[in-house]
């Protein structure tokens with residue numbers, strides 16, 4: 323595990339964009355796993371800037387999003403499909419962008435087909451992840467199987483409360499979602515998890531310094547062979563070994579740093 327602590331979310335987002343940009347430059351036909359929510363917004367802003375000002379080319383990239391609210395079609399303003407168009411795809415065209423279908427009628431059939439699409443694309447090279455304040459990745463809530471695949475999940479009250487800011491009130495947040503499973507995420511060749519702000523500090527410490535447990539689904543990433551975690555100081559504030567992580571990163575050669 324590589325743990326990078328940046329001064330604030332702005333700097334963390336620039337580092338995360340550097341991870342994505344390096345892959346897209348080195349492997350223009352790469353497969354990206356993408357996340358939504360508040361955390362990646364400045365990352366996508368920087369990718370749009372790199373595309374428009376520096377010519378970073380995404381035209382051969384294939385992407386798969388982690389999750390979607392069940393019952394929301396792509397035209398619904400709170401759907402993750404709409405989010406992705408607003409923050410990335412309207413400005414940075416990719417070759418093919420896949421999202422779970424919030425209106426799928428045959429949910430198990432759709433989920434199996436989504437897994438199949440990921441496999442047929444050659445698998446995800448780099449999976450971008452946020453972190454729920456309850457330790458979820460994707461929408462794999464506490465108690466999720468660490469071997470799970472894409473499927474329907476029920477959101478916790480806490481997640482519905484966290485996401486109420488987009489809908490008006492927790493009661494308006496859909497109860498069900500389609501999400502890649504923890505096992506699906508673990509199959510990605512490189513996982514990049516971002517967490518910013520004090521609200522994430524407890525989940526960060528539990529996920530990366532606590533035991534592996536399905537009660538903290540992000541802790542499964544301790545088993546991932548290539549994991550990069552980018553935090554700001556506030557999100558790192560409950561880590562007992564933060565000084566060591568800083569010391570290690572500060573001594574890395576330039577080619578191992580995400581600037």
Ligand code: F6R
Nearest residue numbers: 357358359360361452453454460
């Ligand atoms: C979003 C996703 C979620 C979020 C997490 C954090 O596609 O899969 O796991 O990454 O809920 O959300 P924010 O970034 O809004 O704090």
